[in-house]
Amino acid sequence: MSPQPNFKAMSLHELKAYVLSHRDDQEAWKEFTERERPHAIYFDTDIPLSTQQERLQELLKGDRSH
Numbered sequence: 691m692s693p694q695p696n697f698k699a700m701s702l703h704e705l706k707a708y709v710l711s712h713r714d715d716q717e718a719w720k721e722f723t724e725r726e727r728p729h730a731i732y733f734d735t736d737i738p739l740s741t742q743q744e745r746l747q748e749l750l751k752g753d754r755s756h
Contacts, residue, residue: 697721 697705697718702725709715709722731749733742 702727 694717695708697708698721700708702722705718705722705725709718712718731746733745
């Protein structure tokens with residue numbers, strides 16, 4: 691059995707490619723899903739979908755004041 695790759699040393703792009711080609715590797719999947727994504731936009735799931743959609747439209751237009 692070959693040694694496990696160092697997932698923490700991989701870029702997010704490299705890790706994504708690895709996960710896509712090794713879909714049964716649970717350790718790689720865990721690292722991928724827990725990896726911080728600094729440019730991601732997160733929404734509170736407790737607010738109505740219509741409010742989330744409005745906020746997304748504002749973000750897409752460049753209004754990041756909220």
